[in-house]
Amino acid sequence: MSAGTADLLEARDLARSYTVRRGLLGRPTAVRAVDGISLRVARGETLGLVGESGCGKSTTARLVLGIEPPDTGSVIFDGNAMPPSGTAAWANLRRRMQMVYQDPLAALDRRLAVGVQIAEPLDIHRIGTAAEREERVAAVMAEVGLQPHHVARHPQSLSGGQRQRAVIARALVTNPDLLVCDEPISALDVSIQALVLNLLTDLQERLKMGMLFVSHDLRAVRQISQRVAVMYLGRIVEEGDPDAVLHDPAHPYTQALVSAIPHPGKTTNRVILQGDPPNPANRPTGCAFHPRCPVATATCRTETPELKPRRSDGRRVACHIAHGEAAAARAPALLETC
Amino acid sequence: MAFVEIQNLSVAFGRSPALRGINLAVERGEAVGLVGESGCGKSVTWLAALGLLPASATVRGSVLIDGTEILGAPKARLEPVRGGRIAMIFQDPAASLNPVHRIGRQIGEALGLHRGMTGQRAKAEVIRLLDQVGIPDAKNRINAYPHELSGGQNQRVMIAMALAGEPELLVADEPTTALDVTIQAQILDLLTTLRRDTGMALVLISHDLGVVSETCSRIAVMYAGRIVEEAPSAQIFTHPSHPYTRGLMGALPPLSGARRRLVAIPGSVPEAAHMPQGCAFAPRCNAATDRCAEVDPVPLPLTQDHSAACIHARPYRQAGHPSHHHAATTRERAMQ
Amino acid sequence: MLHYLLSRLLRAAVSIIMVVTFVFVVLRMSGDPAMVIMGADAPPEAIDAFRKSWGLDQPLWIQYFSFFEAVFSGELGRSMRDGRDAMAVVLERVPSTLALTMPAFLVNLIVGVPAGVYAALHRNSLIDRCVMVMAVTGFAVPSFILAMLLVLILSVNLGWLPSAGQDSWLNAILPIATMGFGGAALLARFTRSAMLEVLGQPYIRTASAKGLPWSAVVWRHALQNAAIPTITIIGFMLGGLVAGAVVVESVFSWPGVGRLLVISVANRDLAIVQAIVLMIAITMVAANMIVDVLYGLVDPRMHGQARPARR
Numbered sequence: 001m002s003a004g005t006a007d008l009l010e011a012r013d014l015a016r017s018y019t020v021r022r023g024l025l026g027r028p029t030a031v032r033a034v035d036g037i038s039l040r041v042a043r044g045e046t047l048g049l050v051g052e053s054g055c056g057k058s059t060t061a062r063l064v065l066g067i068e069p070p071d072t073g074s075v076i077f078d079g080n081a082m083p084p085s086g087t088a089a090w091a092n093l094r095r096r097m098q099m100v101y102q103d104p105l106a107a108l109d110r111r112l113a114v115g116v117q118i119a120e121p122l123d124i125h126r127i128g129t130a131a132e133r134e135e136r137v138a139a140v141m142a143e144v145g146l147q148p149h150h151v152a153r154h155p156q157s158l159s160g161g162q163r164q165r166a167v168i169a170r171a172l173v174t175n176p177d178l179l180v181c182d183e184p185i186s187a188l189d190v191s192i193q194a195l196v197l198n199l200l201t202d203l204q205e206r207l208k209m210g211m212l213f214v215s216h217d218l219r220a221v222r223q224i225s226q227r228v229a230v231m232y233l234g235r236i237v238e239e240g241d242p243d244a245v246l247h248d249p250a251h252p253y254t255q256a257l258v259s260a261i262p263h264p265g266k267t268t269n270r271v272i273l274q275g276d277p278p279n280p281a282n283r284p285t286g287c288a289f290h291p292r293c294p295v296a297t298a299t300c301r302t303e304t305p306e307l308k309p310r311r312s313d314g315r316r317v318a319c320h321i322a323h324g325e326a327a328a329a330r331a332p333a334l335l336e337t338c
Numbered sequence: 339m340a341f342v343e344i345q346n347l348s349v350a351f352g353r354s355p356a357l358r359g360i361n362l363a364v365e366r367g368e369a370v371g372l373v374g375e376s377g378c379g380k381s382v383t384w385l386a387a388l389g390l391l392p393a394s395a396t397v398r399g400s401v402l403i404d405g406t407e408i409l410g411a412p413k414a415r416l417e418p419v420r421g422g423r424i425a426m427i428f429q430d431p432a433a434s435l436n437p438v439h440r441i442g443r444q445i446g447e448a449l450g451l452h453r454g455m456t457g458q459r460a461k462a463e464v465i466r467l468l469d470q471v472g473i474p475d476a477k478n479r480i481n482a483y484p485h486e487l488s489g490g491q492n493q494r495v496m497i498a499m500a501l502a503g504e505p506e507l508l509v510a511d512e513p514t515t516a517l518d519v520t521i522q523a524q525i526l527d528l529l530t531t532l533r534r535d536t537g538m539a540l541v542l543i544s545h546d547l548g549v550v551s552e553t554c555s556r557i558a559v560m561y562a563g564r565i566v567e568e569a570p571s572a573q574i575f576t577h578p579s580h581p582y583t584r585g586l587m588g589a590l591p592p593l594s595g596a597r598r599r600l601v602a603i604p605g606s607v608p609e610a611a612h613m614p615q616g617c618a619f620a621p622r623c624n625a626a627t628d629r630c631a632e633v634d635p636v637p638l639p640l641t642q643d644h645s646a647a648c649i650h651a652r653p654y655r656q657a658g659h660p661s662h663h664h665a666a667t668t669r670e671r672a673m674q
Numbered sequence: 675m676l677h678y679l680l681s682r683l684l685r686a687a688v689s690i691i692m693v694v695t696f697v698f699v700v701l702r703m704s705g706d707p708a709m710v711i712m713g714a715d716a717p718p719e720a721i722d723a724f725r726k727s728w729g730l731d732q733p734l735w736i737q738y739f740s741f742f743e744a745v746f747s748g749e750l751g752r753s754m755r756d757g758r759d760a761m762a763v764v765l766e767r768v769p770s771t772l773a774l775t776m777p778a779f780l781v782n783l784i785v786g787v788p789a790g791v792y793a794a795l796h797r798n799s800l801i802d803r804c805v806m807v808m809a810v811t812g813f814a815v816p817s818f819i820l821a822m823l824l825v826l827i828l829s830v831n832l833g834w835l836p837s838a839g840q841d842s843w844l845n846a847i848l849p850i851a852t853m854g855f856g857g858a859a860l861l862a863r864f865t866r867s868a869m870l871e872v873l874g875q876p877y878i879r880t881a882s883a884k885g886l887p888w889s890a891v892v893w894r895h896a897l898q899n900a901a902i903p904t905i906t907i908i909g910f911m912l913g914g915l916v917a918g919a920v921v922v923e924s925v926f927s928w929p930g931v932g933r934l935l936v937i938s939v940a941n942r943d944l945a946i947v948q949a950i951v952l953m954i955a956i957t958m959v960a961a962n963m964i965v966d967v968l969y970g971l972v973d974p975r976m977h978g979q980a981r982p983a984r985r
Contacts, residue, residue: 052518159606189375190545194589194602201599216519223591223600246593260523262548263593264575272527273520275474276488390882413887421885434876438898438974447894451885483974499884 006079008210009041009097009178014063014073016056020281031281033059035234036073038307039212041178046204046211048225048242050218050257052277056234057214061182064212065097066090078177095125098171102183104163108155114166115141115151121174136173144169144199161192168199172207179204180212185220197223218261222246230254233280233288236307239316250310250317252293287320299326339405341366341506341539342387342424347399347409348563349379349386354610356382358563359399361637364507369533369540371550371571373586374560377607380543383560384509388420422452425500429512431492435484441468441495442480448502467498472528490521497528507539508532514549526553547586551575556643559583562608562618565637569644577654579646581623617648625650678976682966686959693955697948698741745952751945760945764931764953768916770840771923771930774849775915781854782861782911787904789858790865794873794900795892805862812859821852821925838927849926853919857911864907868900875899902973909965913958917950 016034034056041047051057062068064075066085075082077097083089098121101107108117115137122133138148144165155163164184171179181200185193201224204211215221221228222242229239230251238251249255252271259270273292278284287305290296299320307318320326340363349357357379364370372380385391387401387409401409408419420426428434436444445464449455455463461480468476471494484492493513500508510529514522530553533540544550550557551571558568559580567580578584588601605622608614614621620630629649637645640653725731729740744750750760793805812820825848829837836845872878873896881891920932927933931950938946969976 052520161606190586191375191589191603192606194591194600197591198600198602218519219591219593222593223597243594256520256523260519261593262522262526262546262552264547264551264587264590270523270527272523276490276521277518385879388883390879417885417887419885420883426883428876428880430876434880436877436881436895436899438902438972439895440974447886448884485975496880499880503885 006042007040007076008043008045008078009039009064009212010076011037011039011060011064012074012076013038014060014070014075016059016063016068016070029281031279032234032283033280034063034070035283037063037231037234037236038073039064039229039236039239041210041212043177043210044204044208045227046213046225048221048228049212049214049231050216050221050228051231052216052257054233054277054280055231056280057231058182060231061099061180061212061214065094065099065180067099092125095121095127095174096176097178097180098174098176100164100167100171100179100181100184103187104160104167105155107167108163110155113152113154114146114158114169118151118166118170118173121170125174127174137169140169140173143172143203159192160188161195164188164192164196165199168196168203172203175207176209178210178212180214182214183216184213186215186217193220200224218246218257230257233277233283235288235318236316237289237318239307244313244315250315250322251289251319252295252321253289287318295321297321297326339402340364341404343400343402343405344383344387345400345402347383347386347397347401349382349391349398350396351394351610355613356395356563356610357386358613360563360565362558362565362568364539364541366506367533367537367539368556369542369554371554371557372541372543372560373545373547373550373557375545375607377610378560379563380560381511384426384511384541384543388424388426389416390420390426418452421448421500421505422503423505424507424509425503425505426509426511427493427496427500427513430516431489431496431513432484432516434496435492437484440481440483441487445480445495445499445502448499452503463502464498467501468495470501470532471495471498472524473498488521489517490524493517493521493525494528497525497532501532501536504536505538507541509541509543511543512545513542515545522549529553547574547590559586562613563610564618564647566619566648567644567646568637569640569646573641573644573656577640577644579640579644579651580619580648581625581650582619583646585622678970679967682963682970685966686963689959689962690956693959694742694745694952695738697951697955698738701944701948750949750952753943753946755941755943760949763946764934764949767929767931767934770928771916771919771932774846774853774919774922774928774930777846778850778853778857779911779915781850782857783908785854786858786861787865790862790904791869791892791897791900793862793866794869797870802866805866809859809863809866812856813863815856816921817852817856818921818925820855821848821922824848824852825925840929845926845928849919849922849928852922852925861904861907861911865900865904868903869896871903872896872900898972902969905965905968905972909961909968912964913961915961916957917954 014034014037015032017030017032019028020031037060039047049057049060059068063070066075066082069085077093083093108114118140119133119137122128122136127133128136137151141148141151146162146165146169150158150162155166158166184200185196188196197220200211203209213221213224225242227239228242228245229236230245230253231237232253238245238249238254245254246258249258256271256273271294275292278288278291284291286302287293287296287300290300293300297320303320305318305320305323307316308323309316310322317323342364344360344362347357347360348355360379360383362383372383374380382391386395386397391397397409399409400407403419403423406415408416435441442461442464445467446460449460449463464480465476468479473479473491473494484495487495513529514525517525526549529540529542532538540554542550542553551574555571556569557571557574558565559574559582560566561582567574567578567583574583578587582603585601585603589603591600592598603622608618608621614631616631616633617623617626617635620626623630633649635647635649637647638651639645640651641656729737732740748761752758753760753763789805793802796802825837828835828848835847837848838845878891878895881895882888886894916931919928919930920935922928923930923932924936934946935950938950
């Protein structure tokens with residue numbers, strides 16, 4: 001972790017609930033999408049945020065960019081508190097933090113040439129003269145591997161990989177310090193995923209940006225991140241070095257997630273979790289994972305575990321059992337053989 | 339004779355070919371994986387075989403079930419096969435179930451069609467099937483609508499509906515693509531268990547080599563409407579022989595070891611209306627030679643049960659199979 | 675389901691209150707009713723007397739509440755022309771209008787829905803094209819032109835049917851045909867596109883893959899789903915049952931609500947116009963209510979209760 005250098009982005013205790021009301025007379029219920037998340041991203045570092053659908057990872061991405069205001073908690077960007085969204089100061093800051101979306105075809109306007117769309121952030125922030133903007137667009141297109149003649153093409157006449165390059169070019173055109181990627185590869189075919197992952201790795205090395213890489217794909221996260229945080233139902237349950245987390249997951253949820261990765265030639269037995277992730281509107285007591293946890297104890301049902309470093313190796317994990325505060329109900333499934 | 343024998347199956351939508359001659363056999367009780375990226379024709383193959391494509395599609399070739407032709411067969415011969423001998427489940431389970439009917443009714447419908455069950459007998463069987471696919475509280479769940487269930491549960495319902503006809507083959511078309519990783523693991527585990535318990539054959543269609551390799555014993559890799567490589571799962575990984583297969587593997591980020599740069603496949607899939615001359619993969623292939631742009635490669639045997647449609651693929655000696663003489667001679671004959 | 679019905683009922687009540695308010699505001703904003711009705715050159719004493727008798731000299735909020743009171747007790751003033759109770763005048767005409775619009779509505783349903791379904795099932799066939807040409811024609815040709823064409827051909831040239839009046843049931847045929855054709859065309863177009871949309875859904879493919887014969891796929895799986903959007907448009911038609919005949923009644927001199935509206939507007943008979951507008955609004959709201967209830971019956975997703983763990 002980047003203890004010495006100042007963090008580019010720091011989020012403290014972010015929480016965000018949505019009020020859901022069923023019908024005109026329905027009782028409003030609060031759904032806690034994000035429930036107390038703290039994270040840091042240093043310059044030149046990529047933090048991977050992993051979790052399944054509904055775990056709050058995309059909401060977290062919007063919160064750190066200030067696109068949505070948190071209910072509680074704060075975001076500090078480059079040493080200063082994030083100005084409230086919608087203000088001029090925030091709009092001005094947005095050019096230093098950009099976002100890459102999941103579906104490139106949805107993120108691009110079908111009626112506009114990609115060159116125009118890549119230049120858009122420059123137009124919005126009134127950066128440079130027309131000639132300078134054109135030059136910058138050409139430079140950034142070369143950077144992401146688009147040909148100069150692509151500038152006049154419309155999104156639907158580009159391939160999937162080229163489209164995502166255009167989305168990335170648009171995000172990079174203002175020279176941001178922070179790039180937030182929300183599932184940037186999950187809508188793409190495998191061979192194109194590799195292209196985009198390579199491109200993001202190269203760009204980050206060259207441009208020394210901080211990056212928040214949100215994905216459900218642990219493989220992709222390992223490939224690109226220096227640190228990984230695993231989310232479950234609005235909270236981070238484990239955080240650490242990607243290889244350490246992948247090869248020796250401490251939290252039972254991470255263990256299940258890792259063992260669920262389909263792997264060519266894999267023969268080991270996998271942990272199969274029972275049931276579906278619970279509804280955030282109806283969050284279980286204690287550790288939110290305990291109803292699906294193969295090793296949960298009585299403590300797990302009542303007491304909420306805290307995310308803190310494990311004594312043995314300093315891995316940050318939120319689990320009573322991993323911290324030795326409770327004895328596992330049975331042997332961890334990973335160790336079972338059959 | 340194999341249970342299903344697909345011979346020289348080709349499909350075109352208007353002037354765009356979607357399948358360009360597929361040969362595939364599925365033995366009884368066997369699990370075959372069909373892998374490829376979007377648009378390669380892996381789903382179209384089975385929709386065409388069962389006559390589920392829109393009338394605008396031109397389908398040619400032959401699909402034999404137990405030696406009986408079903409391609410272009412009259413309804414009376416085709417309908418008992420659909421959902422009876424061959425059942426199919428799809429990618430988006432929530433959209434694949436009728437939103438206005440209770441799940442019990444949808445499963446019961448298949449029971450009535452293929453096993454003549456109605457009333458209380460059908461109801462009891464629906465509950466048993468839901469139980470078998472791991473839906474908790476099946477007795478009450480039969481009255482649920484699809485929107486009241488999660489994606490994983492809906493896929494279980496789809497599987498129960500497929501099992502209702504006691505099929506000899508289940509074709510699962512990207513059954514876990516729309517689901518979360520942990521739910522994917524549940525469904526794959528269920529498919530494996532069911533296959534073991536019922537003895538049915540399985541065709542698993544997926545874009546994910548990892549998914550099929552764990553579930554299937556044999557894998558066929560498809561590219562641009564053709565099968566480009568076919569082998570037992572283990573051999574695909576130890577001896578990937580078509581450059582596209584190698585490309586798919588190289589594109590997958592490794593789970594351990596040093597982080598290497600991913601080997602991406604350059605370019606993109608050719609448009610169906612503009613297939614290149616010779617090998618369809620040649621324009622993207624890093625091993626392509628001039629000859630690749632001229633010769634349209636046919637699948638050639640590399641070992642007894644491994645074949646690849648690449649003129650550069652070479653036979654190899656398989657551990658435990660002392661002789662590959664047969665493969666080599668067949669190959670030489672084919673190349674002339 | 676009860677919960678669902680209650681919330682729909684509440685919504686209908688709110689809609690009616692808003693409509694009444696709207697009528698109140700619009701009538702007050704369109705000028706001084708006394709001046710409008712009495713004429714600008716009426717003597718000031720007469721205007722004052724009028725204002726007093728209509729309560730127009732009271733503060734606006736009192737007027738607003740007394741207006742509500744009047745509306746809900748059915749006191750919508752008296753006709754300017756003959757001094758009769760406005761509501762009674764309007765209600766008297768309702769059966770006459772329904773005698774046209776109800777049969778026309780039935781024609782819409784009986785012709786429009788099957789034509790749309792058939793066209794969708796035989797997409798791009800000759801019959802589909804014919805249905806679509808008819809539908810576009812019925813949609814594009816205004817009803818008064820169609821009405822006049824029918825009169826020209828069937829009454830004037832051929833002399834088969836009477837062109838105006840209400841002397842016998844024969845008089846109703848041409849107006850019903852006019853409205854029936856227009857509505858059926860609209861419904862056919864709508865049903866066709868709803869049906870095509872449904873036929874492209876994955877669950878239709880599932881039903882076929884299950885081994886169901888095509889007819890069963892259509893009857894059991896496609897129709898009910900296609901009915902969901904189609905009900906909306908049928909609801910609109912239902913809402914127009916009372917008011918939907920303004921043009922046609924005028925062309926055929928049919929003494930219904932629509933013709934009354936046209937005459938009352940021409941005569942500035944404000945009380946009648948107001949009564950008709952309110953009645954139309956209330957039938958529209960009622961029709962919407964019926965649509966919502968039908969929705970609830972046809973589409974289980976609308977029950978809106980107990981949706982567990984859907985992510």
